Amino acid sequence: MSIQWYPGHMHKASKEISKTLSQVDLIIEVLDARIPYSSDNPMLERIRKDKPCIKLLNKSDLADTTITAQWQTFLEATRGIKTLTTSTATPEKINQLPTLIQKLLPARQNKDRVLQAMITGIPNVGKSTLINRLAGKAITQTGNEPAITRSQQRIRIKGNIILHDTPGVLWPKIENHNSSYRLAVTGAIKDTATDNEDMALFAADYLLRDYPELVKARYSLTELPDSAGELLEIIGRLRGCLRAGGNIEYDKAAKLFLTEIRAGTLGPISFETPEIIEAELAELAIRQQREQEKKALRKKTGRKNRKTR
Template structure:
């Protein structure tokens, strides 16, 4: 899925993050626990370097707890990374994040100097709510939609920790095509920038394979069909998402499916696992390698004219004619000089 939504303020925010990072002791990256990989901005990883990082996995109350635990183990293979799983419905737990910050910076904690942290994340992962809980006051504007925060700000948490808040930023090109669907399904992209039908089909296909029992119970079905279109047809009949003549209103049933996934009415669901992403990255690497090879081949073909045998003969004939013409012109010029 191509995401055509990259507001201008996101480009500006990424530049500001890069400029402010040298002043920061520790990075707090907020991820959606349902899509930890797809909600992880690759530009942040590049800018962070070896700076300590806490990956805060929010919305754990909506995600599959077993898969969340696997993601935590996966991320913490990086020596400079710790994870913190939480939900904005549990303020007391979120407060423990400050203790983890101090544990990761013992030399700073022992001094009188302030600890400078920066919080980053894609839109609609609960970052603003997290900040308000940590600060014990309303600092950041919250909203259940993408791109609420627009400007960077510095926040004193009153306990020796300073927090740089940044706008939620996506990135202009998604290397993994499936990530676009996952971001859209979770509401990290404005609904006006996505096609409900496309995202609904993707979500239905995944849920049929990964959580069939959840679908069976939620939509009161005896069996789950093998294809997404068959499932959506059955679900539409159950929910009255039909048009005149009994035809399925695909937009409506896809909207129902996405909204019920987002609210966890279907169940606590994660849209990706570490093993799944490892396989997708292999496929992406193969696709990138093929694309590079095709590019080299096109360049070579351009040099040779991408010729069929017939075209090659004609090209050789033209080149032979040009050589003969050049030889005749040289001979004519030589004769002219000799006759003078």
């Protein structure tokens, strides 16, 4: 199943981002360090052309440090852009940003010229929090759910820089189904557009395979369960998510599991490494080709049927 979330306000915000892009000197795209591939807006790469860009790997406190370092090396080598790992837990990294912006725009810098930078990224990735940290006060609204910022806002920070805060945006069609699950599991997609059990099973499958020790430690297990469903059942029993008669309340167990993953309660987790990109793109190409073939066949047989009538 594919999860899609592209409400009207996001469509409007995307159009405004394209417009603002021509007025700013630089773009700061905030990626989620747990999913640098899936949180990278494919539309931005197309519209930014040669405008300077910094990609932040934010919420790095929730990601696997070794894998985040691999992503930094990979993005800088393959995209030719500057990256910075940031999180609210490391304010000194956030404070490097004004200097980095000035370094990337030496020609545009003189003492009277204000530098303009636009901060963009998926919903709930921490854009407004970052801006508030840089401004030293709570100017823009933040919150632990997607779609908090609904319109653009400008904030002046030190170093003669104006930052444009923008609403979090996704894109009209998330082609890779794994990406839509990862975006949902990490909290970028509104709950009403998703199914808790479905997301929790996806996450459980991944964690059982890639982070078995964290699962064992968090839920006091000596042995791993055989399946994602079994893990949810264990969590349900452990946390008392039970209906009358002792049956597991799976939706409640799933919600609880997702809340713990999102808060980093199990420990730092990365859901993607640079190596997965190639394999997933190949898988996607095969799926798309099959869909094309099916479409062509339907068209052909439809025409034939009409002729024989």
